[in-house]
Amino acid sequence: MPFLLTDGCSPPERLQDAEPEGLSPGQGFPVGSTVSYVCRPGYMKIFGKPATRTCGEDLQWSPTERFCTERKCNHPGELEHGFITVGDLTFGSKATFSCQRGFRLIGTSEISCVVKNKGVDWDKDLPFCERIPCGPPPDIPHGHYTAAANYVYETAVTYTCDQVPKGSDPFSLIGSATIFCTSDENLNGIWSEPLPQCKVVKCDNPKVENGKKVSGFGSSYSYRDSVRFQCDPGFFLIGSDIITCGEDNTWSPPKPTCERISEDGCGAPKITAGTVIPAESVYRRGESVQIKCIAGCTFPDGTGEVTTTCQGLDKWSYLENCTCGPVSSGFTPHIDFGRVIDGQKPSYSVGDFIKIECYAGYTLHGEAQIQYVGENHWVPGVPTCQLSAYVIAIICVIVAVVVFLAAFWAYKKFFSQNGKRDSTPCTAEYKICKA
Structure with a gap:
């Protein structure tokens, strides 16, 4: 085979x-x-x-x-405001790019080490990180905003309403006064809040039959003004005792009413610095409730809570106010770069309101109107006044100019001294050598 x-x-x-x-x-x-x-x-x-x-x-x-x-490619280098993830730089490896928050990638997100010009090199140009831009904030009727040199991520602008001639109804700012440049899921610049509005808001002078105002006195009311009511003896309150002027020129919640208390009933006990459990508008004869003093306060006998019973004809078996230490009488909060423009008093009782505004060049962060709730606490919290964005920009420009002038002066002085030393007449040692 x-x-x-x-x-x-x-x-x-x-x-x-x-x-x-x-x-x-x-x-x-x-x-x-x-x-x-x-x-x-x-x-x-x-x-x-x-x-x-x-x-x-x-x-x-x-x-x-x-x-x-x-073969190995050179390291791509640093990506300003971004991050580079790269392997061992060998032929065939890849490098990926991403940006810090507030920046977006312009260019490719990935490059590869490939054969090029008889060696190896990256196949694409390196990208860069661009700070996310927003378009200029829109104008609003009867208002204006703090302008900036450019509008990029985290730039804030604050809207204010235009001044009106004396005797005319002022404009009220409805909505968030300050908006920020932020981004959507596609890293496009957008403004953080819906635009505010400047409009004239006027609510009527609220009156409650068989009741009276206990705070918020005035002949005219505009946006966010508040009024507090109390019923006359023999009547009980139905609804909220505090109402606020809303942007639609109406009170919110609606005005309360005061209804007559029957012979077999009682209105809610009116206790200073205390709460009633359960809280109702009216109670029947023989019905009992528990009254608790707020923290730091007690009844005259030293207890912090009592039980009282309705005896009819709006009378309770026990009805004493809670007494508190010195901190229960609130004092006017200190506002850096701002002031209280309405409701200021030497001391405050629970339920009192004050209104705050900032000095020119400062922006209010928080609610302008706050209420005293005892123990020197205010709700929703004492606001702060912070420098407006355009004021900060001006300060930065001034500081930069001062630093530049100081550096220029030092530079000029240094070279002036060096020039004098070089042109000094010959010394004695030089003359001896020459001789």
Whole structure:
């Protein structure tokens, strides 16, 4: 039976990082023959490693020890206001880019180390991080905003209403006075809040039959003005005792009413610095409630809570006010760069209101009208007055100019002194040497 006699190796295979060179078609490879390899594009020779393979007696090419390694790209560098995630920089590796919050990537988010110009390099230009821009804030009728040099992420603008001639009804700002440049899910710049409105708001002078105002006295009322009511003896309150003038020229919640108390009923106990449980508008004869003093206050006998029973004809078995320490009489809160313009008193009782405004160049952060709730606490909290954005910008410009002038003066003085030393007449030592 015929058989095939093999007296050499098969042609050497191509490796991932190298390939044989100088081979001829039909070339044989007897035992002991050697083939040279050359590194493929993207790879380079490892120093000291022979790039050859030999056909062995077993008709197999000698085991391959790597003699080529991946070329490396230079590090992409730093990405200002961003982050670079990169591997070992070798041929085929990738680098990815992302930006800090408030910035967006302009350009590609990923580059690869590829063969280029007989070496390796990155396949695309590097991107950069751009601070997210917003368009100029829209104008509003009868109002204006604090302008800025440009409008980018976190830039704040504050709207105020225009002044009106003396004797005319003023405009009230409805909505958030300050809006910020922020971004949507696609990193497009948008403004944080709906635009406020400037409009004339006038609520009528509220009156409650069989009741009276206990705070918020006035002949005219505008946006966010509040009034508090109390019923006359023998009547109980239905609704909220505090109402506020809303943007639609109506009171919110609606004005309360005072209903006559029946002979077999009682109105809610009126307790200073205390709360009634359960809280109802009217109670039947024989019905009991629990009265608790607020923290820091007690009844005259030293207890913090009592139970009292309706005896009819609006009389309770026990009805004493809670007495509090000195802190229960509130004092006017200190407002840096602002002042109280309405409701200021030497001391305050629970339920009193004050109204606050900031000095020119400052913006109010918080509610302008706050209410005293005891223990020298105000709700929703004492607001603060902070520098407006345009004032901060002016200060920054002034500081920059001062620093520049100081640096210029120091620079000029230094070189002036050096010039004087160089032009000084020759010294005695120089004269002696010359002589």
